Amino acid sequence: MSDKLEKIVEELSTLSVLEAADLVKKLEEKWGVSAAAPVAVAAGGGAAVAAEPVEEKTEFDVVIKDAGGKKIDVIKVIRQLTSLGLGEAKTMAETAGAKVLTGVGKDAANEAKKKLEEAGAAVVLE
Numbered sequence: 001m002s003d004k005l006e007k008i009v010e011e012l013s014t015l016s017v018l019e020a021a022d023l024v025k026k027l028e029e030k031w032g033v034s035a036a037a038p039v040a041v042a043a044g045g046g047a048a049v050a051a052e053p054v055e056e057k058t059e060f061d062v063v064i065k066d067a068g069g070k071k072i073d074v075i076k077v078i079r080q081l082t083s084l085g086l087g088e089a090k091t092m093a094e095t096a097g098a099k100v101l102t103g104v105g106k107d108a109a110n111e112a113k114k115k116l117e118e119a120g121a122a123v124v125l126e
Contacts, residue, residue: 017108021101022083060109061126062101067093068120077119081112093121 015023027033062081067074071093078089078100092098100123101112109125116123 017105018081018101018112021104021108024103058105059103060101060106061099061103062109062112062116063124063126064093064098064100064116064121065096065124066122068122070120073119074116074121077115077121081115 012020012023064074071090074093075086075089078084078092079086081100082089084092092100100116101109104112113123113125
């Protein structure tokens with residue numbers, strides 16, 4: 001690997017999971033692409049699919065179902081977890097089913113859920 005790529009890898013290694021998820025979002029927006037892995041659709045009977053071992057889910061979406069009575073506290077937590085501005089965070093808090101974080105690891109998703117629930121929001125992990 002070139003020195004330039006080595007430096008980029010080292011720099012990216014210092015990011016937290018939330019920062020890395022935010023980076024992915026920004027790159028997807030800038031380049032107009034999706035980092036989601038393509039999904040192959042199995043043609044044929046469902047029996048072949050059922051025989052395969054079930055893999056443990058590794059990426060989660062943190063979804064607000066209801067902001068609750070302390071909407072201002074929820075907005076503050078959303079802003080801490082994301083790089084959204086005040087207006088965007090307010091809209092997200094007011095929108096049932098809004099995804100605060102997408103494609104984050106289990107630990108980061110649970111931590112974000114905990115913070116949002118402490119602020120008064122009803123949250124689910126998908």
